[in-house]
Amino acid sequence: MSSRFARRFRVGQTAPPGPHASIWVFAFRRRELLVPIDRPPAPIADLEALGLAQIRSQYVGLLDEVPVFSVELADGVEAPPGMTFRDLRSLYGRLEDALHEAASRAVQLVEWDRTHQFCGACGTATLALEQERARSCPACGLSQFPRLSPAVIVSVERDDEILLGRSPHFPPGIYSVLAGFVEPGESAEDAVRREVEEESGILVDRIRYFASQAWPFPHSLMLGFTARFEAGEIRLGDELEDAAFFCFDELPRTFPGNVSISQWLIGDFVRRMREGR
Numbered sequence: 001m002s003s004r005f006a007r008r009f010r011v012g013q014t015a016p017p018g019p020h021a022s023i024w025v026f027a028f029r030r031r032e033l034l035v036p037i038d039r040p041p042a043p044i045a046d047l048e049a050l051g052l053a054q055i056r057s058q059y060v061g062l063l064d065e066v067p068v069f070s071v072e073l074a075d076g077v078e079a080p081p082g083m084t085f086r087d088l089r090s091l092y093g094r095l096e097d098a099l100h101e102a103a104s105r106a107v108q109l110v111e112w113d114r115t116h117q118f119c120g121a122c123g124t125a126t127l128a129l130e131q132e133r134a135r136s137c138p139a140c141g142l143s144q145f146p147r148l149s150p151a152v153i154v155s156v157e158r159d160d161e162i163l164l165g166r167s168p169h170f171p172p173g174i175y176s177v178l179a180g181f182v183e184p185g186e187s188a189e190d191a192v193r194r195e196v197e198e199e200s201g202i203l204v205d206r207i208r209y210f211a212s213q214a215w216p217f218p219h220s221l222m223l224g225f226t227a228r229f230e231a232g233e234i235r236l237g238d239e240l241e242d243a244a245f246f247c248f249d250e251l252p253r254t255f256p257g258n259v260s261i262s263q264w265l266i267g268d269f270v271r272r273m274r275e276g277r
């Protein structure tokens with residue numbers, strides 16, 4: 001969603017010195033964001049006034065010039081009157097882009113903070129570092145940073161056709177471009193080649209970077225690529241129940257909307273084919 005007055009979100013490590021005239025608070029019950037039911041989200045001044053107690057809070061960044069904080073709420077907490085808890089996935093296209101970006105960072109910081117209160121090596125309680133986003137162990141010195149899992153997503157093209165597959169987890173009839181996580185020790189391009197071959201039996205070349213998208217489910221960074229069919233016949237791996245090349249003007253059903261990088265890749269392919277490029 002965009003408008004003439006679109007806000008801008010910038011990632012931040014340390015909060016600007018207060019007091020702040022206003023702040024945004026993104027409060028989560030596990031991975032669900034507290035949002036108003038019938039109106040757009042607005043800066044929340046005081047969680048306590050809403051009857052909510054925070055367990056922990058993190059600085060997230062700036063929405064325009066207004067500091068944003070994430071807040072972890074207790075598991076069983078009820079939403080105050082007029083508000084509800086929603087999964088971020090269901091808020092794509094409903095929340096302004098900048099708010100979604102901030103919320104996407106906020107939920108990952110909340111989850112990371114909640115699950116790294118103790119050292120993964122020796123079990124000692126960890127301490128937050130001041131100048132960077134990390135928790136450190138006072139006993140053994142291990143530093144733990146928020147985890148990001150890079151994944152590749154790729155539009156494989158053969159003339160005017162695109163390779164699409166169907167996971168058994170997709171809604172009925174829906175196809176999408178292929179995707180998978182990058183393995184330790186692998187480049188993103190290697191991951192593209194390996195995933196496409198594993199899932200479909202197709203070999204690709206001419207791999208080109210397209211765009212990326214933060215994908216907080218739970219902590220991915222989606223790296224989008226285009227690639228050209230090089231050789232092979234469709235041979236399904238373990239992850240897909242179907243895969244095929246589809247002509248750009250005879251595509252199967254794909255995920256609706258235009259909020260995810262899979263939709264951007266398919267849309268870009270169709271646009272280029274229609275324009276005869």
Ligand SMILES: [Zn+2]
Nearest residue numbers: 119122137140
């Ligand atoms: Zn330790």
